[in-house]
Amino acid sequence: MRKLKVLDLFAGGGGFSTGFLQAKNRNIQFDIHRALEIDDSACDTLRNHIGSDKVIQGDITDEAIKSEVIRTCKNVDVIIGGPPCQTFSLAGPARSGTKEMREKLKDDPRNTLYKHFFELVKIVRPSYVVFENVEGMLSKKVDGYNQLNKNQTQVIELICDELESIGYTTRIEESITDRFQVLNAADFAVPQYRKRIIIIANRFGMDNPKIIGAGTLNNVRDAISSLPVRLPKISTAKLENLKNIEVISRNYKMCLKVFVENIGDLAFKYPKEKDVLNTLHSSLKEEYERIKDRKTYKIHNLKKFLDYYNDLVKKLEINQIGNPSIVKSHQSREHNFRDIIIFILTKEGSNSARFMNPLSEDYNDFLDELYPYAKNKHKDTYVKHSWSRPSNTILAHMEKDGLKFIHPDQPRTFTPYEAQLLQSFPKDYIFCGGRNAQYRQIGNAVPPILGKAIAEGIFKLEVEKSQTKNLLKTNCVS
Ligand SMILES: C[S@@+](CC[C@H](N)C(=O)[O-])C[C@H]1O[C@@H](n2cnc3c(N)ncnc32)[C@H](O)[C@@H]1O
Structure with missing residues (x-):
């Protein structure tokens, strides 16, 4: 040769x-x-x-x-x-x-x-x-x-x-x-x-x-659908200062319900992780039933609920499922609860420009109100990918621009490992360095x-x- x-x-x-x-x-x-x-x-x-x-x-x-x-x-x-x-x-x-x-x-x-x-x-x-x-x-x-x-x-x-x-x-x-x-x-x-x-x-x-x-x-399905589910840690520090948190507070019960139901849906969609996701879902549902009708201290209740969720995800070791060689790079970044609700309610394959456009069939008045960025500047901040199409161009600065890479059905943005597969790198290819360094090498x-x-x-x-x-x-x- x-x-x-x-x-x-x-x-x-x-x-x-x-x-x-x-x-x-x-x-x-x-x-x-x-x-x-x-x-x-x-x-x-x-x-x-x-x-x-x-x-x-x-x-x-x-x-x-x-x-x-x-x-x-x-x-x-x-x-x-x-x-x-x-x-x-x-x-x-x-x-x-x-x-x-x-x-x-x-x-x-x-x-x-x-x-x-x-x-x-x-x-x-x-x-x-x-x-x-x-x-x-x-x-x-x-x-x-x-x-x-x-x-x-x-x-x-x-x-x-x-x-x-x-x-x-x-x-x-x-x-x-x-x-x-x-x-x-x-x-x-x-x-x-x-x-x-x-x-x-x-x-x-x-x-x-x-x-x-x-x-x-x-398409995205061919590349990443067989990977184990990853659930993000949800930040709870300074929840009361989160932009547009009052919109969540006014719609407290609906937001909690949407979040809990999404976990239940994932248990259906990911049969290999059905048991662990069902356990998480029933514990969260129970807690939801207990707090859903509270009229006061909603943000305080929400914070406690999210702490409870974060603890459960850790205890159930959901994010450790899968081949040990991919566990390190197949981890979600932390997200805030407002973004999580936006991720869930945005239709698969749609984006914020569409959910804020009254003429679009994806228009959603709640999301339009919840959108936290200047609407006269950028409307395309959130992009939820479709299973049935190739992904958008993977970027080197995905840790920062992650909102343009929302997973088709999990409430989070793409992990470095998903970006690696969407870039057609071999499954066993390992990128050195921290998350930013990995995204940079993959996106470049x-x-x-x-x-x-x-x-x-x-x-x-x-x-x-x-x-x-x-x-x-x-x-x-x-
Ligand atoms: C677009 S990326 C190349 C990606 C590569 N072709 C691949 O397929 O993975 C450009 C690379 O040039 C490197 N670079 C930038 N300035 C350089 C310099 N002065 N000398 C050598 N490498 C440099 C960057 O660190 C970056 O990894």
Whole structure:
């Protein structure tokens, strides 16, 4: 078996590398020769998966680090990588931040990190290059590049020009003009809508392959429905100061009922955990019956009820169910009771923009009143996923933006392990670091299944190259 050596730059937690390692061909496979990454937790993850000796931890702009890459990667066949995308991203502060934040991002040194990627390509001169980035990069333009043409030029076109100028072909088969491709992970059976741009380049003047999806659509159900139930801890500190708690207080009995019934529904939906969920449900129901008609001290009663719920969930060890290797990363974050009620009452596959729109069939006047954020700014804060569709794009800052990733029927947001499966990482892949670090590595990654399809495109090029070489040999001999 011939091995093509890969250098993964900006390797993160290893999504792209994992895809390359999964790619199959009868005669060739990929070997991750080196992976360069700056982040501590991501490097620990990489060390676990590809081996410590293959990870170069450091800053790509640092000359000593660059020298180490050049010294150790002279013979690599492929360079892959996706420089950080903060300023190009369609999500996060680049789009939704304040004007001040957006101005600051303009001067962010991460804007020019891709130049270091190409500097290394120029020196190492691998046979193939794969550059990956977020779709938002398409809108990134620069002035004054072309003196004749006063219009701005797309950065992505400049990158293709740069590759061409150092001897690489970026042209794509069956097209005269296309040099980059926009791929949606969902078209490759990843259970997630995630658009990424890629440039494939080779040093042999060949047309690069079009990367085409498998044609099967996987959804959230395919990815996460068999996981054990997780129930969040509900915060009770300063409950009286929670925004719009008075709306809950006015609807005290209904909110408690909705919450208790939801646990009963879960016992039905998750037969493997039926017994433990039924035990929880009957204890909560009993308590509900005892306190539901109290007219005074409602917040005080609610707090005691939630403390009781938190204790029961802990005592019954509901959140410890399942394979020990996934228990650590399959844990819900804590939520407040207002959000829990919003999670439960939002219809599966719907969101706050719809439940606040009187013209929508998902309109809910109670939720409209309970919504705690400025309605004139963001209406799409809460998004409850549907079982039957791929998920929305998994983000790197999901710990903060979790409300956009509400589970289809459990009252909580996606756990890191669910995000990992929605990104098509293998079930036994382990991410190092705390919750934030895990979400960041997962949300930043190229979904391995998409990476694998791209890697198989490189196989095609390699086969074509060998065939052309053989043909030339035969012609010379004859
Ligand atoms: C978009 S992520 C790459 C994800 C990766 N391709 C994957 O599939 O998992 C970009 C990575 O670049 C790393 N990074 C940022 N600045 C860097 C620098 N100056 N030198 C090296 N790595 C850097 C970040 O820590 C982040 O993990």
